[in-house]
Amino acid sequence: MAKDCSFDIVSEVDLQEVDNAVNQTAKEIGQRFDFRNSKSSIALEGEEVKMIGDDEYKLNSIIDILQTKVIKRGISLKSLDYGKIEPAAHGTVRQTIKIKKGISKEQGKEVIAAIKGAKLKVQAQMMDDQVRVSGKNKDDLQQVIAKLKQIDLDVDLQFINFRS
Template sequence: MAKDCSFDIVSEVEMQEVDNAVNQSTKEIGQRFDFRGSKSSVNLENNEIKIVADDDMKLKNIVDILQNKLVKRGISLKNLDYGKVDSGSLGSVKQVIKIKKGIDKEAAKKVIAAIKGMKVKVQAQIMEDQVRVSAKDKDDLQQVIAELRQKDFGVELQFVNYR
């Protein structure tokens, strides 16, 4: 009897790297000349990055700094969900960026539809915030991985537990 092979499709974010990027961003904001005397800040709280700036221009600069630090640390920008910019007191602006973990139901359905469209003999099923793909042949699984890497589902996909 042939043993089934499988792998899981997940979307994980290394929170320690996000914390490091936020800390580096805070340090750079404190050192830059254009932020001297401003009340700009970047904080990480419960999977949310909260940004406060004096005006829209400084907010855009802070977001740019943060994005650069995240990319250097290997965090995909696809896993960020940018909230709307809120006006605060004395002309300040605030923005909350949520960090998306796991594959939501809509993205999981798109992944499964893409796998079914490949006409490969594999089975895919949604398991909470991940998708498990199984097949009898490892070559089919590798073909699925190769084709999924070329597509965009709105979140960064990682392929784990390949056995």
């Protein structure tokens, strides 16, 4: 009679929204007075955002603009993995930002440890790049979601496929 309820914990990023944020950033760079006659640019290539700036100050300005656009589009800043700033041609600097998708094994272990630390009657298991949580009581599953929202992990979590 009592059947299990379950849900999946994932970390996904809508690349279309990232593309829109990058395009808005590029448009703003083209319109701003402080970027006139600048070699600064930004582009999305696959799952990486590539930026070029005249100097580190301009590069940081591009990052600030991008972060504002990304937040407005509902994407967590935890989904962005910043590379190091490198010198580029003609005295410019460049930086690459990788888009983080999926939950790594280490992050999955942290999530599962947090769930077990809640002392609820649920089971959690790692499945590829997501974590499945199952239990007999819906309330326990909702408590797991609440607990994970309180914990500050270095990955953005979404809760999908809630089955009862």
